[in-house]
Amino acid sequence: MALLQISEPGGKPAKPAHRLAVGIDLGTTNSLVSASCGGKIEILPDDDGSYLLPSVVRYRADGEIIVGNEAKQSAAKDPGNTIASVKRWLGKSQTEIAASDHAARYQFDPDREQQAPALVTAAGSKDPVQVSADILRSLVERAEACLKGKLEGAVITVPAYFNDAQRQQTKDAAQLAGVKVLRLLNEPTAAAVAYGLDSKEQGTVVVFDLGGGTFDVSLLSLRQGVFEVLATGGDTALGGDDFDQALADYLRARIDKQASEEASELVVLHQYANQLKHDLGENDSVDIDFNGYRGSLSRAEFADICEPLVKRTINTCRRVLRDAGKTTEDIDNIVLVGGATRMPVIREAVADYFGKAPLTDIDPDKAVAVGAGIQADVLIGNKSSDDFLLLDVNPLSLGIETMGELVEKIIPRNTTIPVAKAQEFTTFKDGQTAMSLHVVQGERELVSDCRSLARFELRGIPPMVAGAAKIRVTFQVDADGLLSVIAEELSTGSKSEIQIKPSYGLDADTIEQMLQASHEHASEDRDIRALREAQIEAQQIIDAIYAAIDADGELLEESEKASIEAAIAELRGAMQESKPIRIQELSEELNRLSGDFAARRMDLHIRSLQGESIDSVEPIGK
Amino acid sequence: MISTDQNFFQLFDLAAHFEIDADALDARYRELQNETHPDRFSSGTEQEKTRAVQLNSYLNEAYATLKSPLQRAGYLLKLQDVEIDRVSQQDLDMDLLMEQMQLREKIAELPNDDSALPELEKMKKDVLSKLEQQREKFARDFSAGTIDVAKRIFHEMQFLHKLLSEIEEGEEHRLGY
Numbered sequence: 001m002a003l004l005q006i007s008e009p010g011g012k013p014a015k016p017a018h019r020l021a022v023g024i025d026l027g028t029t030n031s032l033v034s035a036s037c038g039g040k041i042e043i044l045p046d047d048d049g050s051y052l053l054p055s056v057v058r059y060r061a062d063g064e065i066i067v068g069n070e071a072k073q074s075a076a077k078d079p080g081n082t083i084a085s086v087k088r089w090l091g092k093s094q095t096e097i098a099a100s101d102h103a104a105r106y107q108f109d110p111d112r113e114q115q116a117p118a119l120v121t122a123a124g125s126k127d128p129v130q131v132s133a134d135i136l137r138s139l140v141e142r143a144e145a146c147l148k149g150k151l152e153g154a155v156i157t158v159p160a161y162f163n164d165a166q167r168q169q170t171k172d173a174a175q176l177a178g179v180k181v182l183r184l185l186n187e188p189t190a191a192a193v194a195y196g197l198d199s200k201e202q203g204t205v206v207v208f209d210l211g212g213g214t215f216d217v218s219l220l221s222l223r224q225g226v227f228e229v230l231a232t233g234g235d236t237a238l239g240g241d242d243f244d245q246a247l248a249d250y251l252r253a254r255i256d257k258q259a260s261e262e263a264s265e266l267v268v269l270h271q272y273a274n275q276l277k278h279d280l281g282e283n284d285s286v287d288i289d290f291n292g293y294r295g296s297l298s299r300a301e302f303a304d305i306c307e308p309l310v311k312r313t314i315n316t317c318r319r320v321l322r323d324a325g326k327t328t329e330d331i332d333n334i335v336l337v338g339g340a341t342r343m344p345v346i347r348e349a350v351a352d353y354f355g356k357a358p359l360t361d362i363d364p365d366k367a368v369a370v371g372a373g374i375q376a377d378v379l380i381g382n383k384s385s386d387d388f389l390l391l392d393v394n395p396l397s398l399g400i401e402t403m404g405e406l407v408e409k410i411i412p413r414n415t416t417i418p419v420a421k422a423q424e425f426t427t428f429k430d431g432q433t434a435m436s437l438h439v440v441q442g443e444r445e446l447v448s449d450c451r452s453l454a455r456f457e458l459r460g461i462p463p464m465v466a467g468a469a470k471i472r473v474t475f476q477v478d479a480d481g482l483l484s485v486i487a488e489e490l491s492t493g494s495k496s497e498i499q500i501k502p503s504y505g506l507d508a509d510t511i512e513q514m515l516q517a518s519h520e521h522a523s524e525d526r527d528i529r530a531l532r533e534a535q536i537e538a539q540q541i542i543d544a545i546y547a548a549i550d551a552d553g554e555l556l557e558e559s560e561k562a563s564i565e566a567a568i569a570e571l572r573g574a575m576q577e578s579k580p581i582r583i584q585e586l587s588e589e590l591n592r593l594s595g596d597f598a599a600r601r602m603d604l605h606i607r608s609l610q611g612e613s614i615d616s617v618e619p620i621g622k
Numbered sequence: 623m624i625s626t627d628q629n630f631f632q633l634f635d636l637a638a639h640f641e642i643d644a645d646a647l648d649a650r651y652r653e654l655q656n657e658t659h660p661d662r663f664s665s666g667t668e669q670e671k672t673r674a675v676q677l678n679s680y681l682n683e684a685y686a687t688l689k690s691p692l693q694r695a696g697y698l699l700k701l702q703d704v705e706i707d708r709v710s711q712q713d714l715d716m717d718l719l720m721e722q723m724q725l726r727e728k729i730a731e732l733p734n735d736d737s738a739l740p741e742l743e744k745m746k747k748d749v750l751s752k753l754e755q756q757r758e759k760f761a762r763d764f765s766a767g768t769i770d771v772a773k774r775i776f777h778e779m780q781f782l783h784k785l786l787s788e789i790e791e792g793e794e795h796r797l798g799y
Contacts, residue, residue, distance in 0.1 A: 182664065226652050315797050322790065381665040389659055415686065418660060420679040478675060479660045 021153045021182060021380035022143045023190070023372025026135065026170065028087040028213030028239055029339070031055050032366065033139040034373030035147055036382060041194075041373040043366050044146045052365065053142070055212075057134045058082040059123035067138040076267045079105045081121045085241055086135075088213045089128040090173075091165030093117065097128075100237070105266060109577060120577050124531075132173035140179055153182040155376040157368050159214040160186035161234030161395045163441050164453050167481055182379040184480040187211070188218035189229055189392055190371030191337040195362055196222045197374065197388060203332035204230075206320075208350055208358065209368070210313065211338035213239035217317050219324045219331075228391040231323035231414045233316045240277075240340030243306050248273040250305050255293045277302070281342050303345045310349045317353060323414045334358035337367050391416055394477050398453075401438035405447045410475050413443065417481060422474045424490075431463040435471060439485060458487045534583040535575050541587055542568055545594050548601060555600045560593075567593050624654060624677065630684035630697060640698060640761040642688065651685045691757050692783050695764075695776045702769055709777050722781055725749075729792050736796050746789050753782050 023034045023041070030052040034043045043051045050069070058071035059081050066074070075082040083106070089097045094108055094117035109118040109125040118125035140151055156179075158170050167184055174181045188207035196205070202222055209216040216234035220227055248270050255269075272290055276297060279286045285298040303310075321327060334350060336358045341347065351357045375390065377383045393414045399407040400423075410421050427435065436457045442450030461469050470490040477483050545564065549556065556564070571586040624633055631638045634650045656662070658681055663674045687693045699706050725745065732738035756779045763772040 183661075224652065226655065318797065319794065379661060379664040389656055389661065391655060391659070416682045418675045418679045419682050420676070421683070476675070476679065 018382055019152045019380045020143075020147050020149050021155070021376040021382070022139075022147075022151060023185075023369055023374070023376045024136065024139055024154050024156045024179075025187070025190075025369035025372060026087065026132065026139075026156055026158075026173075027055055027368075028085050028211055028241065029055055030212065030365065031135055031139055032369035033143050034366075034369040035143060036373060036377040037147075041370050041377070043369055044143055046142055053135070053139060054084075055087065055135050056082060056084045057086070057126075057131050059121035059126060061122035063123050065123070065134050067135055076264050076271070079264050079267050080107065081123075083119060083121070083126065083131050085213050086128050086131040088237060088239075088241075089117075090132065090169045091163060091167075092128075107577075111577075111579070111582075122578065124578050129169050129173045129176060132170065133176035136174055136177035136179055140177060151179065153180040153376065153380055155183045155185050155190075155372045155379065156181055157185050157187045157190050157372045159209075159211070159234060159236055160188050160216040160218055160229075160232040160392075161214070161236050162481075163236075163396055163451055164481070164483055165451065166236065171480075171482075181480075182376055184482075185372055185375055185390075186216070186218065186229070186232065186392055186395075186481075187214075187368045188216045188232065188337065189220070189227065189390060190369075190375065191335060191362075191367040192218065192220045192222070192227055193371035193374055193388065193390065194367045195335050195359075195371075196220075196227055198362070201333065204326065204330050206317070206331050206334045206354070207337055208313075208317070208334055208341060209234075209337040210340040210346060211239050212340065213237070213241050215239060215313055215316065217313075217320045219320050219326060225388040226391065227388060228416075229393045230326070231320045232393055232395050233320040233323065234395070235312060235316060238309065238312055240338070240343075242309055243277055243340065243343065244270055244274045246305050246309060247277060247302065251288070251290060251293075254295070255291050277343065281344060299344060306343075306345055310345060313346070314349055314353050317350075328354050331356075335362065335367075336360055337362075337364050339365050392479070392481070393417060394419070394481055396441045397443055398475060398477070398483060399440055399442075399450070400473075401440060401447045407440055407442075407445055407447055407450055411477060415477075417477050418479050420474055420476045422472050425471045425473060426467050427461065427464065427469045427471075428466050430466050432466070432469070433461045433463055434459045435461060437473060437485070437487065439475075439483070453483065454485070456485070456487075458489070461489050462491060464491075531578055531580040531583075534580040534587070538571055538575055538583050538587045541590055542571065545590070548594075548597065552601050552604065555604065556597055560597065564590070564593050564597070624658065624681070626677065626680045629701060630688055631701075633681065633684050634688065636688070638698060638701060640691075640695060640757075640764050642694070644689075647685070647688055651681070654681050691753075692776075692779050695757075695760050695772075695779060698764060699769070699773055699776060704769060704773055706773065706776065709780075714774065714777055714781070718778055718781070722785055725785060726788065729788060732792070734796065738796055739793060742789050742793050742796075746786065746793075749782055749786050749789065753779060753786070756782065 020035065022044075025032045025034075032043055032051055032053065034041050036042075045051050046053065046068070053068045054072040056068065056071040056075065058066040058074055058078060060066065071082055072084070075084060088100060097117055098108065107120040109120050111125075118127040118130075136156075140154075144151060154174065156170060156174055158167055162170070170184060171181055188209045191209060192205060192207050195201075195207075202224070205220050205222055207216070207218045207220065209218075214234065214236050215238040216232065218232040219230045221230055222228075248266075251269060251273060269290070276286055276288065280297070280299055280302050285296055288295045288297055321331075331354055334354050334356070336347070336350070341350075341358075341364050347358060347360070374383075378388075394411060394417050395413060397409045397413045398411040399409040402408045410423055411419055425435065434457055436455060438447065438455045439453045440447055440450035441453050444450050458471060461471065472488050472490055474486045474488075475483060476486070545568065549561070549564075553561070567586065567590045571583065571590055574582040574586050629638075633654070634647055636642050636647065636650075655678075658674055658678045660671060660674045660678055663670045666674070687697050696706050729742070729745070732741055756775055760772055760775045760779065763769075763775060
């Protein structure tokens with residue numbers, strides 16, 4: 001028996017039992033989950049044997065949450081309660097979301113505007129983190145059923161070009177779904193791992209990843225098991241969806257406009273456009289037959305429609321090559337990832353730009369999930385990590401606001417992470433004791449053109465003449481690409497540290513509350529019941545007031561009538577938005593407002609019955 | 623195990639010269655990544671993980687500094703206790719300064735669309751070849767111990783880099799980024 005177990009720093013711990021960890025590709029249109037099965041990474045299927053889980057969630061009025069194919073199929077039938085492509089909304093403000101093409105069919109919760117923007121559904125308000133968590137939960141259930149055990153962690157992939165807010169919200173969603181995140185892994189890097197380990201190739205490789213809603217390009221050097229990302233670039237609002245949208249817009253211009261304004265009609269048209277796009281992958285020309293409109297569409301015409309989108313992808317490639325200090329001749333291979341790279345128009349543009357045909361022998365849908373699974377297996381400790389090492393970069397520059405609302409870059413884009421950079425600042429007024437810092441992310445010169453990550457204040461600077469205090473601020477980006485900031489005043493050592501929380505992220509308390517809510521499944525049913533009861537009671541009050549106004553409206557002053565009507569309108573709004581507590585509050589408010597009116601009616605009726613004076617009647621109130 | 627007390631050259635077992643063996647730098651970098659990357663400590667204690675993040679961040683900074691000729695030059699001067707954060711006019715060659723200003727004006731006057739790209743490309747080549755000459759000069763003067771001259775050349779390299787990034791921004795802008 002060993003009395004002492006001595007472990008050296010960096011030494012390998014004793015080999016533990018096989019632990020369950022998965023890789024999750026949380027995609028805009030489809031999601032996948034993979035795990036190591038008998039030493040090989042496999043994509044885990046659902047009960048019907050299908051691998052892709054459509055990233056679509058439907059919230060039913062009875063509280064049931066439907067994820068995947070069934071939800072996707074009901075999108076046209078129930079567009080307002082069926083949420084698709086939610087990944088595009090992670091880390092975004094309501095204004096940004098509302099401006100996106102496919103937001104038209106949803107209603108936003110006005111009460112949630114200030115926090116994470118939320119959509120109104122039959123089962124209450126749902127924000128993008130909650131919807132993402134529901135997709136993750138469904139994948140975890142699938143994995144636990146397949147692997148017959150409890151998961152200990154997951155590697156979740158994100159577009160390389162995701163900013164801090166988008167990364168943080170992905171982590172929040174995982175936490176809400178009860179999944180421990182081993183690592184957020186950039187999607188093209190994951191694909192490169194799957195490809196590189198499989199092909200044993202050495203050299204310089206471009207991963208061109210056009211998914212449903214996001215686009216990434218990464219340039220990697222693969223040498224002796226080290227996968228080093230040299231540069232990455234992309235567009236988190238460009239994907240296969242946009243090609244569908246461009247085609248749908250083209251069709252809409254040719255189809256009866258009146259008929260195509262309805263939300264459900266838009267969904268159908270979008271799905272039709274998607275189908276045409278797929279058919280064009282196999283045929284040079286397709287027939288169009290939609291709502292009485294007949295015509296045809298050739299590949300060349302489709303290429304014209306998509307030209308601006310294709311150009312954006314190639315420009316991104318150009319920029320990534322430049323960031324890495326490479327030219328197209330340095331590239332040994334181009335790997336295509338993401339379902340949208342099946343489009344011939346993309347393959348041709350890529351081949352044209354790089355001067356060589358891209359590799360198409362890996363399954364573009366599965367590569368990311370497989371890479372995530374490999375990394376999960378390593379990070380949980382099942383697999384020796386000697387096989388490979390991943391070195392990734394931060395996709396966007398980090399900077400701070402300086403005088404004149406200009407950005408001073410602290411960590412430029414495409415710096416290998418983890419990274420720490422310290423910068424010294426000083427006071428600019430005599431006796432200045434506090435200093436505020438504003439951290440932004442982006443490439444532009446003006447603060448207003450970048451994304452604000454955090455503002456914080458360093459207090460307790462000892463009063464000195466201007467320029468005498470020395471404040472050192474250290475920016476640390478961890479291996480997940482998330483930032484923390486430490487500020488210290490060097491003469492006194494006063495120190496403050498913050499973990500950056502994105503402007504539209506959730507705070508820890510909110511996550512905890514949501515966690516509790518999601519753990520207690522019973523409480524969901526209770527909530528639904530509470531909602532129903534509140535709605536019914538509110539409707540009864542409204543009906544009664546209208547009946548009273550019909551009968552004795554002359555007892556009301558105009559101003560009283562107006563305020564009662566306003567209260568009714570507000571209550572109806574709350575009923576539609578399915579908020580039980582708000583409904584109750586407004587119901588009480590309405591009761592209070594109409595109380596005098598009810599009392600007067602009571603008086604009138606009693607008087608008319610008995611012919612007595614008011615004074616002799618006991619006051620009756622509600 | 624490496625330590626953050628080592629300077630960047632010591633970290634990579636390299637002599638503190640401007641001319642370095644790029645292959646040796648890369649090979650040692652991969653070796654040190656294997657030792658210090660946080661992924662190597664994913665099942666370690668919190669303390670080990672924090673330590674790995676610190677060491678690995680230091681390694682990344684060191685590698686980026688030595689890999690870039692401009693940053694490497696600046697770092698060498700810093701190791702000699704030369705102040706490089708402040709530049710005065712006498713640190714610079716006035717002819718070079720004038721030339722820079724003219725080039726900058728020229729960039730601003732170019733048409734604001736992709737018809738300007740070939741001209742920008744040509745300017746970039748010019749700046750790059752000038753940079754190459756400056757690097758050779760820096761290496762000579764630094765190893766000869768004429769640090770004052772080396773400092774002046776370093777600042778000129780900084781200006782050329784600034785110009786280069788302005789040309790590249792001009793290109794990006796015209797490519798519609």
